Amino acid sequence: MDPSDSIPESAGTVIVGAGIVGCNIAYQLTKLGRDDVVVVDQGPMPTTGGSSTHAPGIMFQTAEAKELSQFANYSRKVYSDLEGADGQQAYNETGGIEVARSEERMAFLQRRVEHAKAWGIPDPQLLSPEEVTDHLPLVDQDQILGGYYSPTDGQVSGVIACDALAREAIDRGAEFVPHTRTEDVEVTNDSITAVETENGRIECNEVVVATNIWARQLGEKLGVHIPVTPVEHQYTMTESLAELSENDTDITDHPLFDNYENVSGEKAKRLLVGPDRAILRDQDNAMYYRTHGDSYGIGSYNHDPIVPDPQELGTNDPDGEQGSVHEFTEEHMNTATHPDRPHKPPRQASDELLPATDGAELEFKYNGMFAESPNGLPVMGPVEQYDGLWTAAAIWVTHAGGAGKALAEWMENGVPRLDDGPMDVSHCDVNRFDEHEGSWDFARDIGAEEYRIVYNVMHPKWVWTDMQRDIRRTPMYHSHKELDAELWAEAGWEEPQWFESNADLVDRYTDEIPERNGWEGKYWSPIEGAEALNVRENVGLHDMTAFNKMEVAGSGAGTFIQQLCTNDMDLDIGEVKYTLMCNEGGGVRADITVTRTDTNRYLVLTTGREVGNNHVSWVRKHAPEGVIVNDATSSLAAMVCTGPNARKVLSEVTDIDLSDDAFPFFTSQQFYVKNVPVTALRVSYAGELGWELYTPSEYGERLWEILLEAGKSYGLRPYGNGALDALRIEKGFRLWGEDLHTEHTPYQSNLGWAVDLDTEFIGKDAIKSRQQQPATAADGGTRAKQVACLTLDDPNASILDNRPVFDVNDDETLGYIHSAEYGYTVGACVAYSYLPPEYAEPGTDVEILFEGDRYAATVREEPLI
Structure with missing residues (x-):
């Protein structure tokens, strides 16, 4: 040189x-x-x-x-x-x-x-x-x-x-x-x-x-804490x-x-x-x-x-x-x-x-x-705080060529990609981190732990046990402890995976909860299945405070929301709509729920966990002058009361008419639960009758206690993230970062119904272009794939994600499992993949390689229930 x-x-x-x-x-x-x-x-x-x-x-x-x-x-x-x-x-x-x-x-x-x-x-x-x-x-x-x-x-x-x-x-x-x-x-x-x-x-x-x-x-000089x-x-x-x-x-x-x-x-x-x-x-x-x-x-x-x-x-x-x-x-x-x-x-x-x-x-x-880095992956992408500042750190020689290509495409064309198509880098994004992760105390300890485990046999559900825990507590944390919750760290939050206080439910549902004795059974409890079944039969209460929440306000808020969202966002006050945000390449950047809470004010809700901050950053980066984007994740406690008896439970503690006519699906109202102010959305990620309830954080613990007490006679039990994953997957609800991400368009994800091409939004031209071009396997594969809902033919079997899918008569890989969880109501393990269109047709037989065995599976029409 x-x-x-x-x-x-x-x-x-x-x-x-x-x-x-x-x-x-x-x-x-x-x-x-x-x-x-x-x-x-x-x-x-x-x-x-x-x-x-x-x-x-x-x-x-x-x-x-x-x-x-x-x-x-x-x-x-x-x-x-x-x-x-x-x-x-x-x-x-x-x-x-x-x-x-x-x-x-x-x-x-x-x-x-x-x-x-x-x-x-x-x-x-x-x-x-x-x-x-x-x-x-x-x-x-x-x-x-x-x-x-x-x-x-x-x-x-x-x-x-x-x-x-x-x-x-x-x-x-x-x-x-x-x-x-x-x-x-x-x-x-x-x-x-x-x-x-x-x-x-x-x-x-x-x-x-x-x-x-x-x-x-160098980041510290700019006030950017790169962990x-x-x-x-x-x-x-x-x-x-x-x-x-x-x-x-x-x-x-x-x-x-x-x-x-x-x-x-x-x-x-x-x-x-x-x-x-x-x-x-x-x-x-x-x-x-x-x-x-x-x-x-x-x-x-x-x-x-x-x-x-x-x-x-x-x-x-x-x-x-x-x-x-x-x-x-x-x-x-x-x-x-x-x-x-x-x-x-x-x-x-x-x-x-x-x-x-x-x-x-x-x-x-x-x-x-x-x-x-805190999750062992690169730290790359545009830094939210400054236009024109990019990072590319924690990258080995092994990965530098691909990371350099993805970042260069990101800088030049707005979308990370490799030669075979767009690439999802949400778990590498520099904006994924929470504030505590920028501290040297955290970065030092977790960096050392990442070093310790680099060659260990690690389960995908493993979480830190001793190091840097108890950092973020939801208002319901002490109640969770009293109910003997199995707490896992998610983005610093202590979140229940299941509640040992619900162990008695396992006997009630034992015939519907297959045992898991292998790799798939580690970090799993049958209580997860019992909690899920109780939600379907009775009613459950779930702490969803860690889900990312944004308030978007200002005279241009409505125009901005429409620019972000693929759906028609001409909402009445109190109306709720599910929609997508896409990147400039037409890939799904996030799926969100948007509520118009006032003339110039909107509540935007998206997935939490590690990737949630990417969505907040994306919205802030695109906000025009005069529009304020406030991250309300920590200021609002959130929970969902859901299941067939949800209306009965809430009726015990509020005078509001909760009937379908007075409080329709996908609407919102503000009222009191006893003396606690709430913003209630008639939606539920579990796919049952339910209301998401939002209240200022200082009221969260009291609201949780009120609902637990009111629900005793209706079979209400708290449930954790394990049950929620089972509930959402059998209803066909996507989890961004797993079975929904930027590598695929809304149409490939079977979410075209959340797109209105008569409106203007980021990524619209790319979506239309990608839809009009013939998709073939030769173009790299991602555009040629379509989402497929699979169930294992063996009702007692379970698998984990990130395993290959094959034609039953061939060893050529068709795709891989993006997410998998047992559907306790369906009575089978449910998995989502993206497959060539001819294999994504309901009734198609495929096989999944897991732990050395090929499991027979069948493509199903979604949703399953």
Whole structure:
């Protein structure tokens, strides 16, 4: 690459950070036609000294999180198209193998196969111990039970890739400026206007913070609390091994060697050498391996988390100091310090698996840093507080190519996408976080926990148990505790999953609640089923305070609401309407319930949990001057009283006429429940007769108590989120972020009835265009898919989501399960998927692969009840 000697006075976009993420973004932006991109970095280039410099570059594509697998798969393709400075392909497609030393891990590897098939990773395979050693002859097969093999996994050198990406971006007009520390970002009227560097000011319209472990510090200067946490992990390279002597490689003539050596020292002679065999991962011991010529590289997460203070991180300077590297801590390699692996030191585990390393000197060793986020996913997208401020942090080499593509498309065209279509990144969005997550106290603890569990076998329903709990309490929290609620943390809220006080209901409904004894039964209680059935038969009370609530007010509120919403939003005061918000690409950005509460005032209700803040941010970002968007989530307590007896319960505590004529479905009224003021909506996510009740937070506990007391004679019981998921799925109600998201249009989601094309709204033109274009499997698949409601043929079986769906006569993946839950009223497990239209027809037979077994399922007409 040919970096600049001086900084330009202006640019359209400034990317802060020239590591693998910044280089990928510059590469993609210039590929989309931008020629006014400037990349600045505090270190030299392409060996900046960040994690891209010290990372061994292993590329395992398969992850349970779809986003990570999509990013990695795309990254592999990008790196495979790059030519390194030596004229060779930048990507080393060696394959990757994860081995199991326990039965629990073998079951995990089966899930690996299923997730790989669901996400489209090529040719995933389970291997016997003998087949593992066919690929990796130095592995002691007596130590393992088998392995998972992904043939297209491999390795890419961050330095080689950064150089290749930068060279192509420079050819298209980008400028790269090394040895230039960014000191501040200039803002005028909440818009980005310039970047202040140690060498001068660059006027610009956009800034991308791609500084990874340093992202928090730059954000703090702007009052933006980016919850990324630097963590250390160990990497070592052995001395030359006799068993690898035929692979002795002299890399000192590589065009990038001198640059690399100036920053990384003598270890560059090994780091720059690509592997000659499959990458190896021993997750039971939180370790991974790759060859460096005649040496083996050993990476270890198998130690107590080490979290440095961001304010005390070093910098990358011209003298070769690497701020992302700390001194090797011997005790973490030679002592068992990992809280979940107390019985075997990492070095011992390594020598057992690879006997060739036993007794070998660890010639090069260091603690390298990378960034963790609170949910282990990237932190990317436009920052709500400032126009033109973007983030791209907590992204590994493995995922940087895909993340860079998605972000560049987002910046240029308004919608994150990869080559095969739009991509949902709601769980990666920088605006997903709640205020408490910005604190260093929270980020430090959860970053350490994410590090601790990175190679653990984790259940998808697992939640933090000890760390950073009891942060947000609904007004009904103490009542929940008295009723012995099983509380799970959702976006910091302590929310009931079920109530142990309802255990007596299980005997009443025992014949309708099948047992769950496998992976699907972990973190589940039969009480969930009993609570759901009680709602259908009697009445239930659910705390929905954590659902996101917005108040939109102002003289232009009505016009703005129509601009946001796909439905006709010409509402009377007191009218309620279900509608969608779409992005510029026509994908569903959120499903919401809108109530007109006054002439120029609306109550907007949307899903909570982790993704809810994305919706609040979206609405605020689009609000015109004169329209106020107030996040009312914390100021309003909310609950729903629902079930056949709901009207009877409410009639005990209010004089309001609750009949269908006086209080029709999808209307709202304000009245008192005894002495508590409420705004009541005649809607229910459970799909039964019911009213959602909203009241100022200080009244919430009292309202809850009133309703519990009034409902005793009518069979009222509180119910948790487990029952709610079962209730909503058998009624066909979508859950945004699971079976409804931005990758599909309203029509693909069977929600076309919530779209009025005679109105004007964001995404309308894209929706019409996508509807008019012929959809084929060749266009990447997402546009060619249609939502399908499935039920398992075995009435006693249950599955979890994110597993592949097949034709009964074929092994080709048709789609994957977006959400699944047992429908206790239906008497079958209900699952939602998006399938090719010919397979989405009711009556079609398909199969779902779950935990190694193929389950027969049938497409059904929805709603089921």
